[in-house]
Amino acid sequence: MRIKQGGVLFLVLSAFSLLLCGLFFSISPLVLLLSALFILFIPGALAYLSFSKKPALLSFIGFSVLGSFVLNTLATLVLGSLLNAPLSKWFLFFVFSLSSFPFAFRILLLSKRALEFRLESRSALMILVLAFFARVFVFAKLNWIILGSDVGRFGSLAHAMVLKGGIMANLVPFEIIEGFFYFPGTIIIPLLFDLAGINTLVGASFALLFGNSAFLVFAFLFFSQLFSKKRAKNAFLFFAFAFDFCFLLAVSGIYPYALALPFLMLFMYALNVLSKGGHARFAFVLATLGIALFHWYVGLVAAVFGAAVACALSIEKEYARLYRIIKEFLFAAVLSAVALVPFFLTFGAYLLLPFLLQNKADLFAISTANALPLPARVLGVFVLFSQGVSFSILFVLGILFLVFDWQTLVKKKTLGLFFIFLVVFNFFLFGDNNFVRQTLIVWLFYAIAFSRVLTRTRINTIIVIAFVLVASPSPLFFFSTIVQGTFASSIPVPDASFYHAMDFIRENVSLNATFLIDGGGAGCVGRSSSYGERIFPITSRKVWYFTNTCWSAYNYTEYASRVALYHVLTLNPNNQTLHDQLLAKGVTHVFIGSFSTGLSRALFSKSMYYTEVFSDANTSIFKVA
Structure with missing residues (x-):
């Protein structure tokens, strides 16, 4: 597929003009659509297209979403925190200009060159599209109001800042607390939607929907690095419809962590590319920035994967590659620290609050980790851990298939070490809710194991459809339980x-x-x-x-x-x-x-x-x- 870069620029400028008209003339449907595109897609798309000679379609989708998250968050922090610009509709204009126009200008300089998109996998694209629309049905059924806890909290913080007219820590009279200004990106994304006249909770839902799509993209690319095209496709099918823990956390309201997980998937993909001697600086920097901006907990799992990569390279005596990865990480870490300067200037005084004596227990679940019964702690590493230990046939099969697929963990040293480190890491360090969040990455291995045991794509498609009846993080099962009003006793659905x-x-x-x-x-x-x-x-x-x-x-x-x-x-x-x-x-x-x-x-x-x-x-x- 060939597209003139000048045509891309024309479409973007036209959309930008329509967005401004919609904002100032209060045309709600137009504002909703175009705001979602500019907040969640267009800046990253322009950045990706301005530097990629032969963009791959799935990569383009993933990088566009995550790039937009990061670029708009950084632009908002620079304007709102560093320059103290007041929040208004004009603020949106300057944010989008700062995050998009530099790359649009670069595209203009290259306008004579045509873009040639290549498709990594037609089947993977079809699975992604079906997964996207399955999730749209779930979000729409919930009236775009995410369940659970964190969305309400961060939506309130964002709305308070909009009403106060600035990016600030003092939110009185709307809040009576000092602190909780962590994960700046998770506040800023709904804040931008609020400035466009769209409810912060609806904005968060759109962000989770787009973010989950990017998460799936990089999950497929990660599978493709490890296995043949057919096995990667099968693993992706099971992951998208049965083991997508990002979707589970998104719908149940663990909002900051769910928004950060796509960056974890990108980090794993980029680090694996680097470990094989490839080039992935852009992806690696973007992933590190995203983790720093959206949720630092995710960095713990990224560190575990990094340790697995380092050990695998040491076993293979690939010290030159290991040294290069360390240099790339230091570069990305320094860049992330610099990017967070505006955030530190506004909220730096609150960053040590989690380490106060009364807050430490919650931060690391120290008070509860050792109180869990041994059977619960063992099973909690591998299965859904909620309100005690509960698991379905799906997870039992996952564990059994993982046993059958032990060859993969042996042959793929990085994957095997990551699995071992992750289990040990979770078992000894975490408990309760925090235990769940770190553990869910193990479900990645279930999809891999299913793809080895169940190898026929058509039969697998029928099995996936059957997940509507199987307790799982499948959007099909979620939709059926929400329709029946039996989603979860601990997470009521607003009527x-x-x-x-x-x-x-x-x-x-x-x-x-x-x-x-x-x-x-x-x-x-x-x-x-x-x-x-x-x-x-x-x-x-x-x-x-x-x-x-x-x-x-x-x-x-x-x-x-x-x-x-x-x-x-x-x-x-x-x-x-x-x-x-x-x-x-x-x-x-x-x-x-x-x-x-x-x-x-x-x-x-x-x-x-x-x-x-x-x-x-x-x-x-x-x-x-």
């Missing part, structure tokens, strides 16, 4: 009444209102059982937090008083003293959702101090009299 309540708040409640919700959002949790904390990023009305603390410097006296007040309120809201205290703290409304675990709808209905102003199914809003 229609939640969205009706959000519409009511936007249309009928003052912007100065403050909501007491069932649960919190100011600490690590970021999610109440009824999703009440999302009132803020969705409607811009403040939420009164009281929840647990972690990774921040809190006013513990204030939080203790809030928790005490909330506790009594759950038992007897018909209390004038409590009513007066709520008014004194600025609380004007009480939100009680479908999955409320503390506040009682019946007790509030009987109280003379609260008036029910909204009721739909199991969701109610009360006004403080």
Whole structure:
């Protein structure tokens, strides 16, 4: 496929002009589409095309997404943190100009040269397209509101900065904490969507959808480095529809980690290229930058893979290649540190907060790692670890097939060492939720093992379709459970009444209102059982937090008083003293959702101090009299 570079530039400039028109004339569908392209695809695409003579189509897709994540994040940090530019629609114009125009200018200089795209694998492209649309169905079924905790938290931080008008650490009156400004990219991506007039939670969903696609691209390229085209294709099929842990984390709300995982996959791909004597500086630098910007935990797994590569090269006495990799890593690390300077200038004072005594246990799960029963710790390395130890036939088969495929772990030294190091690393160092995140990379090996045992593509396709009935991180299974309302007992899915309540708040409640919700959002949790904390990023009305603390410097006296007040309120809201205290703290409304675990709808209905102003199914809003 041949495309004139001048034609590419014309299309980009036309899209940029349409985006500006959409922004200033409030044309929502146009803004949503073009904002997603400029935030998540176009800058990286221009960068890739400006330096690649014969771009490969799948690589182009992956690098375009991850390059856009990094370029837009860096441009925002430079403008917002370093230059203190106010946040507005014009800010978007300057961000996109800074992240795109230098590469567009380079393309203009090369406009006489035609681009020749090559396709690495037609089958892999088809699998990627099907996987993408399967995920679109899941996200759409959830109304683009990701489940779980972290999305609400980071969406709130981003929205608070937009309302405050700048990239800043002091978010009062929208937040009462200091800290939690880690993973800058995970705040900035939804912030850019918010500036375009698109809900931060919807923006995060789009980012996860595009990011997951890039993750799958580099997973396939990684498989292709290791195996024949047919086996790589089969492994990719199983990985995309049965073992995609990135998708699992994305849908269940572990947002920063899910956005960083594509960079981990890119890191593994690039490091493997370097270990074979190839050239991958651009990919290696991009991966290192992405890990630094989106989630440092992912760097732990990257380090384990790096150790496996180093040991494999040492065994083969390839010291020259090892030395070159070390030089490339030092270059990428220094570049990443320089790129983070604007972030450190604004949020540097908060970077040591996780290492405070009260925060250490959460950071590394030190308090719980050794408390896990031995069988749970053994199985937790290999299977889905959630609410105790639970696993399906799929994971049992994965382990059995891995036993059958021991030859791969022996022949592919890097892969075998990585598996061993990863198991040891997880078993001895991590527990609970953090244990899960590091362990899920083991599922990469399940897809590889399946591809060796099940070698017929047509039969494999039928098996993949059957995953709709098998408990797995398959988008097909997710979609079926969400439709049936049985997604997970620990992760409730917002029902229609939640969205009706959000519409009511936007249309009928003052912007100065403050909501007491069932649960919190100011600490690590970021999610109440009824999703009440999302009132803020969705409607811009403040939420009164009281929840647990972690990774921040809190006013513990204030939080203790809030928790005490909330506790009594759950038992007897018909209390004038409590009513007066709520008014004194600025609380004007009480939100009680479908999955409320503390506040009682019946007790509030009987109280003379609260008036029910909204009721739909199991969701109610009360006004403080």
